[in-house]
Amino acid sequence: MSSESRSLLGTGPPSTSPRVRSTLLGAAHPGPALAVTLLAAAFAVSTGLAPGRAALVTAAVLAGQLSIGWGNDLLDARRDRAVGRTDKPLATGELPLPVARFACAGAIAATVVLSLACGLVAGAVHLGCVAAGWAYNLGIKATVWSWLPYALAFGGLPVFVTLADPGSGPPPWWIVAAGALLGVGAHLLNTLPDLADDEATGVRGLPHRIGARAASVLAVAALTTASVVVAVGAGQVPRPVVALVLVAVVALAGLALVARGRVPFRAAIGIAVLDVLLLVVAAG
Numbered sequence: 001m002s003s004e005s006r007s008l009l010g011t012g013p014p015s016t017s018p019r020v021r022s023t024l025l026g027a028a029h030p031g032p033a034l035a036v037t038l039l040a041a042a043f044a045v046s047t048g049l050a051p052g053r054a055a056l057v058t059a060a061v062l063a064g065q066l067s068i069g070w071g072n073d074l075l076d077a078r079r080d081r082a083v084g085r086t087d088k089p090l091a092t093g094e095l096p097l098p099v100a101r102f103a104c105a106g107a108i109a110a111t112v113v114l115s116l117a118c119g120l121v122a123g124a125v126h127l128g129c130v131a132a133g134w135a136y137n138l139g140i141k142a143t144v145w146s147w148l149p150y151a152l153a154f155g156g157l158p159v160f161v162t163l164a165d166p167g168s169g170p171p172p173w174w175i176v177a178a179g180a181l182l183g184v185g186a187h188l189l190n191t192l193p194d195l196a197d198d199e200a201t202g203v204r205g206l207p208h209r210i211g212a213r214a215a216s217v218l219a220v221a222a223l224t225t226a227s228v229v230v231a232v233g234a235g236q237v238p239r240p241v242v243a244l245v246l247v248a249v250v251a252l253a254g255l256a257l258v259a260r261g262r263v264p265f266r267a268a269i270g271i272a273v274l275d276v277l278l279l280v281v282a283a284g
């Protein structure tokens with residue numbers, strides 16, 4: 001581990017202003033963090049978790065996502081400054097390092113406590129998911145295995161939610177497989193806008209090695225396969241609903257493969273949204 005990562009967490013609560021608190025939120029990668037948290041919450045509700053237990057699961061996932069987001073920006077601060085990332089408050093100096101370190105430490109502590117409060121086995125699964133996110137931040141993102149932490153974390157999320165219900169067993173295999181495929185697609189889509197900046201600072205994950213066009217195609221393939229997996233496994237979802245979703249997925253996949261500019265990216269995002277909706281409905 002580098003000296004930068006070893007000094008990730010500071011000591012003592014730093015004082016903050018409203019402006020600093022705003023930039024702190026921006027450094028947490030609020031979009032992806034909120035998306036994963038809402039996915040966990042929707043899945044928890046659809047599986048019939050009691051309201052209190054569903055809230056606990058949601059809080060644990062939110063804390064874990066915040067820790068990963070803040071950890072990512074703390075570890076990448078030097079690299080973000082090197083490429084002039086004006087959207088990164090740690091790189092611009094708007095967010096003091098001690099504030100981000102303290103927030104990250106608090107999020108890690110909350111993740112451990114909230115996860116284990118969901119049960120030892122369920123908590124261990126969720127901590128494994130969060131550890132996968134941290135492994136990505138700490139270096140796997142610069143290797144050909146950059147997709148693996150996403151696959152493990154997204155595949156493990158429904159396992160965590162299901163096991164958080166006392167007396168329940170793990171979810172069906174196809175839910176785990178669909179979650180993993182959704183994670184791979186999410187990784188590819190998440191990296192596409194930053195390929196050039198990543199390359200300039202030595203980060204060469206799978207998307208960087210195969211190129212933007214191939215990464216887009218692979219993302220569409222992973223997300224479309226996730227749709228098929230859910231459609232095959234979800235016997236309780238009405239067939240007309242499944243057929244309608246699959247038609248929409250095929251149409252978006254075709255658009256993503258033939259269009260240019262930002263259209264393929266947006267079409268792939270559309271497939272991901274449909275996958276999530278189908279997965280949540282199938283879990284009910």
